[in-house]
Amino acid sequence: MTRNLRARSLRIAVSVAAAPLALAAASQLSAQDSAAKTDTMMNEQVASYDWVRPQADYIRREVMIPMRDGKKLFTVIVMRKGTHDGPILLSRTPYNAGKMSSRNRSQKIEEILPVMDADFVNDGYIRVYQDVRGLDGSEGDYVMNRPLRGALNPTKVDHATDTYDTIDWLVKNVKESNGKVGITGSSYLGFTSLMALVDPHPALKASVPQSPMVDGWMGDDWFHNGAFRMFGFDYDLSQTVKKGGGSVPKGTGDEYQAYLDAGSAMQYAKAYGLLDLPVVRKVLEHPSYDAWWQGQAVDKLLAARKLTVPTMLVVGQWDQEDSYGAPAVYKALEPQDTNNDMVSLVIGPWRHSQVNYEARELGPLKWEGDTGGQFRRNYMKPFLDCHLKTNAPKCDTPPVLTYATGLVGTMDGIKGGWEVSQKWPAGSYTPLYLAGNYGLSWSKPAAGSDSYVSDPAKPVPMLPRPVHMQGEEWKTWLVHDQRFVDGRPDVLSYTTGVLDKPVHIMGAPKVELHASTTGQDSDYVVKLIDVYPQENSANPELAGYELGVGIEIFRGRYVHGFDKPQPLEPGKGYTFQWSLPNVDHVFLPGHKIMVQVQSSLFPLYDRNPQSWVPSIMEAMPKDYVKATETVQYGGDAASAVWLPIAGN
Template sequence: MTKRHILGAVALVAFAAVAAAQTPPMTPDIPSTGFDAVTPQADYVRREVMIPMRDGKKLFTVIVMRKGTNNAPILLTRTPYNAAKTTSRNPSQKIEEILPVADAEFVDDGYIRVYQDVRGRNGSEGDYVMNRPLRGPLNHTKVDHATDAWDTIDWLVKNLPESNGRVGMTGSSYPGFTTLMATIDPHPALRAVVPMSPMVDGWMGDDWFHNGAFRQNSYDYLTGQMASKDDGDPVASGTGDRYALWLKAGSAGDYAHAYGLDAFPVARKMAEHPAYDDYWREQAVDRLLAARPFTVPMMLVVGQWDQEDSYGAPAVYRALKPKDKDGRLHLVVGPWRHSGVNYDGSALGPLRFTGDTALQFRRDVMKPFLDQYLKSGAPRVSTPPVLTYDSGRNRWQATAAIFDTKLKPLYLQAGATLDWNRADAAGRDDYVSDPAKPVPFLPRPIDWDSADVWKPWLVADQRFADGRPDVLTYVTEPLAAPVHILGRPMVDLFAATSGTDSDWVVKLIDVYPDEMSAEPRLAGYQLGIGMEIFRGRYVDGFDKPRALEPGKAENYRFELPTVNHSFMPGHRIMVQVQSSWFPLYDRNPQSYVANIFEAKPGDYRKATQSILTGGATASAILLPVVD
């Protein structure tokens, strides 16, 4: 065979080999082994595991750490908000890009970051129950969020050789709730927790109700979380003005019937328990924790303008403070919206702060706090019992206490004024509250599905309500000196109604000067500092609803959210009083019905509302004024 023939034969063999190696045209194009987007050049390791619980169910868990991590603490979050998506935020090979922004300081310093889907959500097995109650009267199973956290932590410290065996937990909103639940009969490896804006008591002031008034946007949350095991969508009720939509619907119960929301057991539970009965009391996390020893160091965090869970963190702090004998309990109130601590904290609505206050907190306060309990050889830090941000002076302030300040009454006076001195003469101011024309909680049209609307709504300019005939406004003269409040203001309202039920909405407002060349966007601005609603039928107790006696003055006392704010010279202090806050809160029919979810069109009636001033029935707002 000639050389030419030999080369030709080799070429034919090579061609045949290439042809044989080709992928057949009809080979399925989805890889049978899956595709791992994490390539060798990634600077992290990401693992997905199913962790077994004591009842045999397995919970989907994602473990993320920088390559080369060892002797590392574990920071765990248990969430209903999709652990897989949370830990693959961007298709990147950099760990800080795939994780939430707030995780950067931790994974950059050797922490192992763990996210887990709670039972029954997304990748986890089992049944999902909203805010699954602790084992006991409401939960006759063997499992709850306390046991699931214990079993998860036990597995992590035994199966992660890169860890140092110490675990911390954090999370905001629902994950703040699961963080608190983990401290009930905690695993020994759980050394410190940072619950942020935790869901603590859904009736008193977190998410579902505030002092008995139902928050109607709760329905969108239910469908988004429970329409399926995976993430759902808001109620398909259209995209128009929510005010018009809800007014047309009627009661909250009518709306639920119209859109099939009765299919959700949790919606039925809310409607079946309109008063503060054992269903709510047995779930209240502050009550659960108050009945147990305080053992796990805790830093509670909340935003001053938290539009979803302003109640929980301060309530837990007050419940646990008597048990804190060695200074391991802390409270932080920052100038944030709900969960704003985990994002950019430079501004909220029109307000601008001194830098990124959220980053300042995470880097300079939260991480050193966790480090001392979780990292080997980390220095001890001197964390103040209470850290707040004075939103009038724009500065952080450390203090030893926040709820001990003596309350100073600022009295509502005849002539639409406020004064530190009570008027001797008794008076009254009247307005007509018409359920057919409720006071909106924001200027119309209202689109609470928009993040730009919902997130900063508590700092919205209240001038849209000032001057309405169904809103009473009381205001001081311009201040000659600062008035600094720190703590929880309280409403002390003497009021009567011509109806047999009524809601009372009270807003504490900082009125900016009419001329502000340095900050023209705030000229004349009416900034809500603390605002809250109270359902009148509960004047005798939240578990004792009753019809009000027409024309009889009653004393309504309720708290506003926790604040640190200085009303500066030239500003004025304002109080607004009204009887609806719609459509965020359901309308009170103003005629007593056993269950407002079931109110009929004929139950909704106009009422004349009377606010009493001066004398023995002098209405006031009680302010925690400090030097």
């Protein structure tokens, strides 16, 4: 029996020892079989991969929403898992909805959406991004800033109808929503947020257009007061070309020289093959403020309708692209707002679209905390909450919200940071006169004049050369130190004495410039500047700094009306009037106020040839001539910048 037990134990041990070998052999055979199956020349591409994994803390849906003409628009719907009874926050974009809603391939909702979305989706909002008609995933034809259906758009669809149809589908098909929709976005998305207000869907309860494109001729992307913004060619190319788009292939050198060598806007467009772009041809064919431009002006379109959707208009004080639109719409709609609760205006200390990012600084300027986050959490979200949430909190939206720049803390009763006002402008207009000896005076000075020679062959640059109108330089050019042109013979600089008390301005400074030229046309650029003390140990970077508070141009041929270009009579005095951007700024004691006058701002704006040509767009090399510009001051021709001074 003992021998049998030993033999049995031995057989068991051998069997156990052999098991791994048998399994390994079987596994190897299985692998060989599998390899044999995949070693064939099969197509290794698979149809798709769902990068939103089951462990994701959100739901992300991609849908095609039908429009009334049968076209379908690509739409992405994102919400945190467990969302119910949630408000919908919509953005309609030409910048790829798929990419905007997948910032990172993460399983965390805050990581895939833009920074500004976190506060909303974490509080039950449903975030929706949609490609506008004809771009990226959406069907149909793309038209830049598609006009409202009518004289300029013979079709039955526009951004207003597309938004209506989108909202109608969302409230019927997104079961997690409470049936209330808000719309927001910046720049082009600000434009679509405004167009949604034309015959709006009943479920649209609030709109927050940020830096909206409103009037491309008066003061947004393509022109400012008649002067053409050359950088628009890059945008046109990137937006309207399916293959080979991007920036104009002019190299990476000095853009000042590249535009100077090309000549006029038409010559530049020809040199780089841009006349094949319909949008470029349209702009070149409409150099003046004709019916084509006026018919697209969103502020005019909205002023002709009753505002039924509460709207918060947002802009940056140093918005380098669309400074005009939001204040223009506010001015157009505010007369309807008899209870001061339907339309509000926000001006933050930002560049273009910086409201949607962390905004602690702009160039050398530092703010008290993240002003973008402060606005979104403390003002924008409460505004949307009170209009969109179920059992909503009471609305307490400031009629006007601005950020006082130039001052940290409080001085003489003036407090830096966020300020609430009941109307805009909030200051009383007071003239600051140009005076003799390149001074500025609060009282009208004796009559006199100063002159300079404007040479189109040597235009005043917008930035120190080499000029690059992209990246950080472009984002912050409006706050660049203006000492780089102070002292040029073709730039007049007028300065106050050292201020002994703060000067707080709240509104858009107004220019009244009395001037004449020896040419037949001229541009005039006026800069309102805060001159910092030469000694500034608290902030050495700003010692002697000449900070542009407001910079704007006016094309002389439009002195009789923007739709009536006429040659200027050489030697005749004219009164040119226009506005600088809206600001809330404090000039501190120890600082000075400066006003600079010049006749070019290149290459941001095309050069004025200073001889008469029917269209400056088509000027030829022989048309560009020197001219002597004379600025009058005092007496009956008292040039001034009218400042909206608070507390006066």
